[in-house]
Amino acid sequence: MADDAKAGGGLSFKPMDQFEVKSLFGGEIGTFTLTNVTFWLVMAVLAVIALMVLTTSKRAVVPGRGQSIAELLYGFVYKMVEDVTGKDGIKYFPYIMTLFMFILCANFLGLIPMSFTTTSHIAVTAILGFGVFIAVTVLGFVKNGASFLSLFWVSSAPLALRPILAIIEIISYFVRPVSHSIRLAGNMMAGHAVLKVFAGFAQVAAIAPLAIIGVMAIYGLEVLVSAIQAYVFTILTCVYLKDALHPHH
């Protein structure tokens, strides 16, 4: 323990450094500056292109590995949209697929050591979350007019309870984009920070093996979380879309 205490003095934990937005070529960060955010967003775009476009270029009837993955992702999201929103939700499938592919690729790219996780930033996920919220709300009013408000009027409940339920429903409706975006950013940030903390403990020789095993275990968990959060974000988008298309309980 004496060794530990001595080494402990030199330990430096900077679990949040990895989330810093830095300019690629120096200088102040303005709206149009090329930053590490730009770089990893471009990487995400390239990953989506590699995964969905390059793999399917042969249009093989009997798919290879890459094409199988592309078809699997397509079928997975398509079925999700169809199951949750119904047949009339299919025309919004490209938008939902865009969200899913972006979040999935950004999450997995963030797991590359030394990389930057764009989806761990609240600014990014808030745009996604509020984008879905605004789109769904506008769509609800366009499709259903004022009857979209019946979403908050639970007709199956006793009449006396309905105003109370309406208040609860309205609050929960407006909390949706907040929880929707913070869930994703929070999960990604927490996982990466924990990874960094474990990596920091690896500086101490005595507990380094344990810390490295810990890093490996958390990394495995993070792979799972990356995929699950992309799935959760997408299926919640589908649920909100269903509310907009069919607001009547």
Add this chain to the structure above:
Amino acid sequence: MATETTSAAEAAGPGMPQLDVTTFGNQIFWLLIALVVIYFVLSRVALPRIAGILAERQGTITNDLAAAEDLKARASEAEAAYDKALADARAEAQRIAGETRAAIQGDLDAAIAKADAEISAKAAESEKAIGDIRAGAQEAIKEVAADAAKDIVALMGGKADARSITAAVNARMKG
């Protein structure tokens, strides 16, 4: 361990980069560009292409199933034809075998009849020869017996005439 955690807490330093508002504009700008690019890539290229591939595969599978059904029908047809040919061939073989058997039987019967006739002819011939031999033998025996009887009678001191001795020998021979 306690010292490490406190030093970690100290080293964590100020605030989360996520809450640094000055970088929000930059992030949002590039995010929107990335999303628009991904949307156009997916909706213009990737998704129609994958939908096409899946539809084509479904079509191929349906066609193949129909073709398989067709081939199966043809196979069972061919099997029926084969069975019929086999039955025909078997009947034909049976007929030919019957015919052959009848022809052989006829030949055989004729040969047997011929052989029987030859055998009976030979037998009759032999019988006649045996009869002749037997008759010859009988004559010889009679002669020998008569001579012997004459000699015996002569030895006994009698005198015998040839006719009575022959009659006696004949009577003995018959008896």
